[in-house]
Amino acid sequence: MVFKKGHPPYGFAKGGLKLSEEVKRKLSKARKGKHIGNENSFFGKHHSKESKIKMSLSKKGKSNPNISKVLKRLYSEGKLISHNKGKHLSEETKKRMSETKRKLFLEGKYKKHSGQFKKGQSPWNKGKQFSKESKRKLSETRKRLFVEGKLSPSRYWLGKKQSFSHIEKVRKTSIEHWKNPEFRAKTIKNTKDALNRLETRKKLSKSSKAMWQNPIIREKLLHRIIPFKDTSIEVKLQQELTKLGIKYEKHKFILGQPDIFIEPNICIFADGCYWHGCERCFDRNKFTEKQRVQIVRDQFVTQGLQNSGYIVLRFWEHEINNDIESVMKRILECYKKEAIIVVKEKIQ
Ligand SMILES: [Zn+2]
Numbered sequence: 001m002v003f004k005k006g007h008p009p010y011g012f013a014k015g016g017l018k019l020s021e022e023v024k025r026k027l028s029k030a031r032k033g034k035h036i037g038n039e040n041s042f043f044g045k046h047h048s049k050e051s052k053i054k055m056s057l058s059k060k061g062k063s064n065p066n067i068s069k070v071l072k073r074l075y076s077e078g079k080l081i082s083h084n085k086g087k088h089l090s091e092e093t094k095k096r097m098s099e100t101k102r103k104l105f106l107e108g109k110y111k112k113h114s115g116q117f118k119k120g121q122s123p124w125n126k127g128k129q130f131s132k133e134s135k136r137k138l139s140e141t142r143k144r145l146f147v148e149g150k151l152s153p154s155r156y157w158l159g160k161k162q163s164f165s166h167i168e169k170v171r172k173t174s175i176e177h178w179k180n181p182e183f184r185a186k187t188i189k190n191t192k193d194a195l196n197r198l199e200t201r202k203k204l205s206k207s208s209k210a211m212w213q214n215p216i217i218r219e220k221l222l223h224r225i226i227p228f229k230d231t232s233i234e235v236k237l238q239q240e241l242t243k244l245g246i247k248y249e250k251h252k253f254i255l256g257q258p259d260i261f262i263e264p265n266i267c268i269f270a271d272g273c274y275w276h277g278c279e280r281c282f283d284r285n286k287f288t289e290k291q292r293v294q295i296v297r298d299q300f301v302t303q304g305l306q307n308s309g310y311i312v313l314r315f316w317e318h319e320i321n322n323d324i325e326s327v328m329k330r331i332l333e334c335y336k337k338e339a340i341i342v343v344k345e346k347i348q
Pocket residue numbers: 273278279280281282316317318319
C-alpha cells in the first residue's frame with residue numbers, strides 16, 4: 001500500500017491523529033525488517049506503465065484469464081509497448097541465451113523454469129536445422145545424461161520416434177499378457193497390495209497419534225531405553241579408567257542407565273552441559289522446557305540410586321574437558337573407599 005498523491009494518510013483527515021506511545025511502539029515493531037521507506041530497494045523508483053496495468057489487472061480477482069487478452073488488445077492497439085520490443089539483442093547475448101536454454105532443456109529443467117511450452121513461446125530448437133553431426137552429438141549427450149540419471153526416462157523418451165510396428169508390437173504383447181490369467185491375477189494383486197499398504201500406513205499413523213495422546217503410553221514411550229552411541233566425554237572417562245586398569249560397565253541396565261558403572265556400586269554420569277542444563281556454561285533463565293525436564297529427571301535418578309545404596313558421581317562436560325585430573329581423583333577416592341568396604345565385608 002502506497003500513499004497516493006492527493007490521498008491524505010488515514011487519521012489526517014480527521015483533524016490529525018495523535019498516536020499513543022504504545023501504538024507508536026507497536027507500529028515500529030510491525031515495520032521492523034519490512035524494508036519500509038528508503039530501506040526498500042524500490043524506494044524512489046516507479047513502476048512502468050505496463051507493470052502498473054498488469055498489477056491493477058492482477059488485483060481484480062486473482063486468476064484472471066482476461067489479463068492476457070486485455071494485454072494483447074492493448075499491445076495490438078499500440079497503447080502498450082513491451083519493454084523489450086524493438087530492442088536488438090547482440091549476437092553475443094543471443095548466443096548466451098540459446099546456450100542456457102539448450103543446457104536447461106537437456107537437463108530437463110527448461111520446462112520447470114519457463115512453465116509449459118505456452119502458445120506463442122517457441123522452444124529453443126524450433127526451426128533450427130541441425131547437421132547430422134550435431135544431431136548425433138545431441139543424442140549422445142542425452143544418452144549420457146540419461147545413463148547418469150540426470151535425465152528422467154520420461155524426458156529421455158519424449159519426442160523419440162518409435163516406429164509404428166514397434167508400438168503395435170508393445171500394444172499386442174500387453175494385450176497378450178493381459179489374457180494370461182496368471183499375469184492378470186498378479187497385476188491385480190500387486191495393485192491391491194499397494195492400495196492396502198497405503199491404507200495400513202494411514203491406519204498406523206492414526207493409531208500412533210492416538211497412542212501419543214494417551215498419557216500413560218506417552219510416558220512409557222518417552223522413557224523407553226534407546227541404545228545410543230557413547231559421547232566424546234564418556235569415551236574420555238572410559239579411556240582414563242582403562243589406563244588405570246579399572247573395570248567398568250557401560251550403560252548398566254539400572255535406574256537412569258549410568259554412563260559408567262564400576263562394581264560394586266559406583267554410578268558415573270557424564271552430563272553434557274547443554275542438554276543437562278549446566279548453569280556455569282548456560283544462563284539458567286534461558287533454559288528450554290527440555291532442559292528443565294532433564295534437570296528434574298537427573299535429580300530424580302540421583303536420588304533414586306542413592307536411596308538404593310548406590311554412589312552417584314555426576315560430572316559436567318566442562319569438568320571432563322577442562323580438568324580430567326580432578327574428575328579422576330574423585331572417582332579414584334570413591335573407588336578405593338568402596339573397594340575397602342567390600343574387602344571388609346568379605347572378611348567379616
Ligand atoms: Zn558446563
